Amino acid sequence: MFYRDGRHLYAQRHGRYPRHSSPKNTNPPQTINPSTTSPFTVTVNFMRKWFQNPAVKQGLVLFLALRLLLTLWAAAIITVLPPPREANETLRPYLGHPILTEGITGTLLGPWQRFDTNHYLRIAQQGYTDESDSVFPPLYPLLIRALGTLLGGTPTADLAAALLLSNLAALGLFMLLAHISGQLLGNSRALRAVVYFAMFPTGFFLFAGYSESLFILLALASLWMGKNGRFWWAGILGLLASLTRLTGWVLVVPLAYAFITSEQGAKIRKWLPFLPQFPTTNNQSRTTDLFPILLPALGSALFLALRWALGLRPLGQIYADYWYQTTGIPGADLVTAVQTIFFGGTARAGEFTLIFDLLVVVFLGVTTVQVWRRFGAYWGLYNAMLLLFILLPTSELKPLYSFSRYALAFIPSFWLLAEAGERPFLNRLILYPSVVLYLWFSGQFFVWGWVA
Numbered sequence: 001m002f003y004r005d006g007r008h009l010y011a012q013r014h015g016r017y018p019r020h021s022s023p024k025n026t027n028p029p030q031t032i033n034p035s036t037t038s039p040f041t042v043t044v045n046f047m048r049k050w051f052q053n054p055a056v057k058q059g060l061v062l063f064l065a066l067r068l069l070l071t072l073w074a075a076a077i078i079t080v081l082p083p084p085r086e087a088n089e090t091l092r093p094y095l096g097h098p099i100l101t102e103g104i105t106g107t108l109l110g111p112w113q114r115f116d117t118n119h120y121l122r123i124a125q126q127g128y129t130d131e132s133d134s135v136f137p138p139l140y141p142l143l144i145r146a147l148g149t150l151l152g153g154t155p156t157a158d159l160a161a162a163l164l165l166s167n168l169a170a171l172g173l174f175m176l177l178a179h180i181s182g183q184l185l186g187n188s189r190a191l192r193a194v195v196y197f198a199m200f201p202t203g204f205f206l207f208a209g210y211s212e213s214l215f216i217l218l219a220l221a222s223l224w225m226g227k228n229g230r231f232w233w234a235g236i237l238g239l240l241a242s243l244t245r246l247t248g249w250v251l252v253v254p255l256a257y258a259f260i261t262s263e264q265g266a267k268i269r270k271w272l273p274f275l276p277q278f279p280t281t282n283n284q285s286r287t288t289d290l291f292p293i294l295l296p297a298l299g300s301a302l303f304l305a306l307r308w309a310l311g312l313r314p315l316g317q318i319y320a321d322y323w324y325q326t327t328g329i330p331g332a333d334l335v336t337a338v339q340t341i342f343f344g345g346t347a348r349a350g351e352f353t354l355i356f357d358l359l360v361v362v363f364l365g366v367t368t369v370q371v372w373r374r375f376g377a378y379w380g381l382y383n384a385m386l387l388l389f390i391l392l393p394t395s396e397l398k399p400l401y402s403f404s405r406y407a408l409a410f411i412p413s414f415w416l417l418a419e420a421g422e423r424p425f426l427n428r429l430i431l432y433p434s435v436v437l438y439l440w441f442s443g444q445f446f447v448w449g450w451v452a
Contacts, residue, residue: 055182058191059175062198067167070207070442074111077446084448092448095122095130098155109159111446117209120144121158132322134312137303139243140165140211162209169213170206174198176217177411180224184375185418193418196430200414201356201437202405202452204445215245216409222296223382226255229262235292242299247409250385251296254378259293319393325401328394334361336399347399353451356437357400360407361391367413374419379412386410405452 050056085101087094095118100110119133123141128134143165148158174194181190197203206213218241226234234255242248307315319325337358339345348354364387372380390406407413421427441451 053179054187055178055190056175058178058194059171059173062194063167063171063174066198066203067207070204071108073439073442074446075107077443078107078111081447083446094118097121097159100156100159105156109156109163112163112208113159114208114445114448115450117159117162120162120209120211121155124148124158124162125155128307128310128312131312131318134307134310135246135315135318135323136211137243137245137248137299138306139240140214143214159209163207166209166211166213167207169217173206173213173217173220176220176224180220181415181418185415189415189418189422192421192427193414196417196421196434197408197411197414199431199434199438200408201434201441202408203438204442205405205408205452208445210405211244212405212408215241215248216411218244219248219251219409220411222251223254223379226258226293227378229258231255231259232292234258235295238296239299242296243303246300246303247386247389247406249297249300250382250389252294253385254381255293255296256290257381258378259290323395323401324397325393325395327392330388330391332394333391333399334358336394336396340399347395347397353404354400357403357452360404361400364407364410364413367410367416370416371412374416375412383410383412402452 051060082101084092085099086092087099093115094113097113097118100106100113116136119136120141121144122130123133123136123138124144140162144158144162147161147165148154151157151161177197178190178194181193185193198206206216218237222234222237222241225231225237234251238248238251238255241251304315312318316327319327336345336347337354340347340349341355341358364383368380368383368387371383386409390403393401395401417430421430443449445451
């Protein structure tokens with residue numbers, strides 16, 4: 001014992017143990033099996049643990065099932081009801097892209113070569129040379145161009161890239177939604193929330209060459225980061241969301257609320273006495289910490305600056321000339337829709353989709369109030385700002401245009417449906433009509449019928 005203590009005293013004074021007296025490792029040498037540390041094994045183990053996550057499994061299974069369903073359904077529809085092979089500026093605006101009708105590309109890609117997809121493809125190939133395309137923010141077309149170049153740079157490659165991007169985003173969205181819903185509602189309700197969302201009658205747009213899935217993925221990720229106090233991540237994701245869809249700027253409002261009511265926003269909260277005040281241990285908070293919350297608005301500003309630099313006319317004029325919409329009083333389109341449906345108006349007369357769009361507005365209005373009560377002001381503000389913004393456009397020709405597609409972004413509303421669906425009767429009442437309309441609307445889309 002004396003010798004051992006003396007050794008350590010010597011080491012403390014001289015920085016080393018005396019010669020021939022360093023401590024010896026009495027443990028037997030461990031042998032490492034190279035097979036357990038190979039990159040392949042590490043990857044397999046990581047993937048195995050990853051797939052054990054319920055949210056990952058739920059999202060993946062649902063994605064694969066719907067992807068297979070839509071592929072078979074699209075092939076059946078265009079076989080039984082083949083659309084005309086000639087372009088038409090009004091009914092079938094291919095916008096100069098080669099029409100895919102033959103072979104495997106005609107079967108797998110052709111049914112998705114529809115409407116806004118062709119605008120995104122033209123932007124990816126030509127930029128904003130056609131001013132009617134300048135209402136679409138640049139991120140999704142830029143990604144199409146980058147991936148399309150890697151796939152060969154042909155028009156077919158660009159369409160494949162657009163679909164691949166939207167499908168990957170849809171997969172990520174299903175997984176993220178399952179995870180967040182599980183945190184907020186529990187696993188059983190989480191599965192219903194994802195199924196109700198994915199099988200919403202316009203849910204097939206998540207797989208189309210549209211920006212829906214990418215935008216909702218970025219917006220939901222931004223909101224979840226903000227909810228958990230990771231404001232820089234929330235701001236960056238919100239910036240990308242606003243570069244994907246014009247509605248992305250509304251993320252500023254819920255993110256600002258989350259920041260101000262957090263410990264980091266204590267100094268700003270002092271200026272707003274109507275907000276709850278509570279003690280804080282963070283003495284380093286600065287008003288400049290609010291900057292990441294403003295990044296979604298910066299994304300919209302950058303898009304407007306790009307349009308100005310390219311010499312394009314203001315967005316309002318483009319919407320009025322090409323999309324027959326102007327900015328008006330929120331909800332004015334509701335009056336026009338009611339006049340058409342109940343009093344013989346002419347705007348979208350005879351369209352079932354107008355009736356469905358009106359029902360969707362009512363659904364979103366009611367659930368936005370309930371979201372505020374059930375999930376709090378953070379999610380309620382997101383729903384409310386989104387609803388206010390998409391109700392701003394008015395049109396005497398196309399009231400409530402595409403409203404049923406925009407409804408996909410109202411994620412908290414689907415949480416309410418998931419809770420209501422615990423009752424078997426309500427579950428069937430929600431799911432069965434959704435499945436029928438999902439197939440009908442997607443079939444309409446495949447044969448160039450307007451849906452949303």
